[in-house]
Amino acid sequence: MALTTAFTKSLGVRHPIVLAPMGGSAGGALAAAVSEGGGLGMVAGGRSGREWLGRELELAAGLTDRPWGIGFLSWEVDLDTVAWALEHRPAAVLLSFGDPTPFADRIRDAGARLMVQVTTLDEARQALDAGADFVVAQGGEAGGHGGLRATLPFVPAVADLAAPTPVLAAGGIADGRGLAAVLALGAAGAVMGTRFQVSQEALVAPELVKRLLAAGSEDTERNRVLDIARGAPWPAHYTARTLRNAVIDRWRGREEELRHDATAQQTYREAAQGxxxxxxxxxxxxxxxxxxxxxxxxxxxxxxxxxxEHALASAGRS
Structure with missing residues (x-):
């Protein structure tokens, strides 16, 4: 049974699987590897600068002739950077965390599919108003930045709201059972991050991979502590799910105190430089x-x- 959906037909890919454009992990090699496997690989536009991004986009284009895309942070990127990146002819652009409207026309005019990740129903409405070709409903189980809605009830709510615009699911999906589940919820595919973060092509140090493989769900926590400590200008309503550490334990519930403690922030940044x-x-x-x-x-x-495919075929059998 082939998993043919509105997403696979629109993008011309074999499988309804998308690589989350994870900053620090999703470079050109990883994006190309996912696309070669039949999914849609995504390069992280993030905050790495044009020199890094240009190199990774060329790498992706050189390693695969299958569709691939780019992900940007809507609150951070500017229109000139998006226009420059579109010259590399990605099949899709994924915008997350912010208003996609200023970039929507430029992306569609370039022939790329517009994908918009949302964490609330209000954000989903904004994505639809901007003309998104796909809405990505991200649940709070996702790693990195996001919202608080749980994936299981959030995905069908967005699917009902967005119809007939296809919806992709993100957050806590790491295997075929998870993909089957969100397809049953009305999604046209799944966006996966953490599972690919430990793949061989990810831009992740071996020691970090070891830590991820040794950890479990209960070792993760949504927090603002680390963004505040490192001075990251993320919008405050997007918390980040990370592995728990001593810094989080020390400042949990004292975020405002940390925000106004310049000495503590400087001490953290000096220690984190290595x-x-x-x-x-x-x-x-x-x-x-x-x-x-x-x-x-x-x-x-x-x-x-x-x-x-196996999970869907065998669902309901004892």
Missing amino acids: GDLDIVPIWAGEALDLITETCSATDLVTEIAERA
């Missing part, structure tokens, strides 16, 4: 319990799709 994994953010979602090994992202896409 990339100490005991204090820097390690983005991770609640699906960690399901992630026990690393492998090629290309093989992983195929495995997830096959297991989703």
